[in-house]
Amino acid sequence: MKDHEFAELRAAIDAEIDALPDTPSGIKMGFRLAGQFLVRELLTTEEVDMILWKWEMRAYRGRYVYPDPMMGDYEYIVGKPNA
Numbered sequence: 410m411k412d413h414e415f416a417e418l419r420a421a422i423d424a425e426i427d428a429l430p431d432t433p434s435g436i437k438m439g440f441r442l443a444g445q446f447l448v449r450e451l452l453t454t455e456e457v458d459m460i461l462w463k464w465e466m467r468a469y470r471g472r473y474v475y476p477d478p479m480m481g482d483y484e485y486i487v488g489k490p491n492a
Contacts, residue, residue, distance in 0.1 A: 410445050410483070418442065418483060419451075425487040426470055434488040435473040441482035443467075443474055 422436065438446075446452050452467040452474060467474045472487075480486075 410441070415445055415449070418485070422469075422485060422487060426472065429487070435475055436469060436485060436487050437475045437477050437480065438485035439480040439482040440476050440478060442485055443476040446474065 426434075426436075443452075446469055447467070452469055454465050455468040455471075455473065457464050457466055457473075
C-alpha cells in the first residue's frame with residue numbers, strides 16, 4: 410500500500426474515532442490494513458484483564474483492533490456501542 414493511500418485511510422479512521430471521543434469502541438479491519446498499522450508501528454499492546462485470564466491485544470489510539478478475515482483487505486469499521 411502506498412503511503413498516500415494509507416494516509417487517507419488512517420485519516421478516515423481518525424475522523425471516526427474523533428467523532429466518538431468518550432465512547433468505547435473497537436476497530437475491525439481487514440488483515441492487510443491491520444498489517445499496515447502494525448508495520449508502521451502505530452499499534453500499541455494493551456493488556457486485557459478478565460477475572461481469570463489476562464491476554465494482550467493490539468490497539469490504535471486506545472481502541473482494540475480486531476483483524477477480520479471476512480472483511481476486504483483494506484476495509485474497516487469503527488465500532489459504535491448499541492444505542
